[in-house]
Amino acid sequence: LVSSYCIMEDPPEGYVVSVGSSDPHGDLQSSAQQFRAQRILxxxxxxxxxxxxxxxxPIMYSETVQPMCIASVPLPDEHACIMGVVTKGGLMTLRHVQMLYESDCQELAQGLSSYLCAKVKEIDAEVAETLGMDPELDIYPFSAPLDFDISGVKAGSLETPLFCLTNEHPTWSVYGFALNAYNVTDPESPILFSDVSSDLEAIKQHSDVTYQEWVQSMLAKRS
Structure with a gap:
């Protein structure tokens, strides 16, 4: 499961997926398992x-490759979360995320049918970089989001996952992907996330398709 922006293109050779790096502070590729993957949907x-x-x-589970739950309900109230990784070293940092009303992100969410709105209490340069601010800028605060626009939704980063723990579900679960923010240097500024729980039915419907079934469907379409 990935953010839609990551796989907008559908190259014939597919994508390379890296998992299970045991050295997040060094060369990520040296310790990661790599797999070819095709876009199913x-x-x-x-x-x-x-x-x-x-x-x-199948990707085999190990000490460094573990399954991740997909949230079945939206994230409530305030919780400890991990929001993506910083560019250098891939370090995941624990943050406290406070949920906001959907109306607080309404202007950011133009065109989206469902979304989460939240603020991150520990805002710093790492959060800015995680959300897609330009890491080459040697200034703080970062102020220049990466430049792309999908369906009118201008985003800082459409590839940063939000993992959280809750009392009701004490297992790390993915709740959404960061989409946009008014000002990532302001702890009170709302951040827009996609709502994975609202996508769950569609995800379940299509995730049962095996790679072999997908290949057969592609061959049938071509013939």
Whole structure:
């Protein structure tokens, strides 16, 4: 499961997926397992800003490769969360995320059918970089989001996952992907996230498709 923006293109050779790096502070590729993956599905962005990749062979779980739950309900109240990784070293940092009313992100969410709105209490340069602010800028605060625009939604980063723990579900779960923010240097500024729980039915419907079934469907379409 990935952010829709990550797989907008659908190259014939597919994508390379890296998992299970045991050295997040060094060369990520040296300790990661790499797999070829094909895009099974990329939902219409306004409906479900997520997509699904499939590998030809199953990815085996290990000490450094673990399953991740997908949230079945929106994130309530305030919780400890991990929001993506910083560019250098891939370090995930614990943050306290406070949920806000949807109306607080209404201007950011033009075109989206469902979304989460939240603020991150520990705002710093790492959060700015995680949300797609230009890491080459040697200034703080970062003020220049990366430049792209999908369906009218101008985003800082459409690829940063939000993982959280809750009392009701004490297992790390993915709740959404960061989409946009008014000002990531302000702890009171709302941040817009996609709502994975609202996508769950569609995800379940298509995630059962095996790689082999997908190949057969592609061959049938071509013939």
């Amino acid at each position: 990329n939902f219409p962005f306004e409906q479900h800003p997520v997509g699904i990749l499939k590998t030809p062979q």
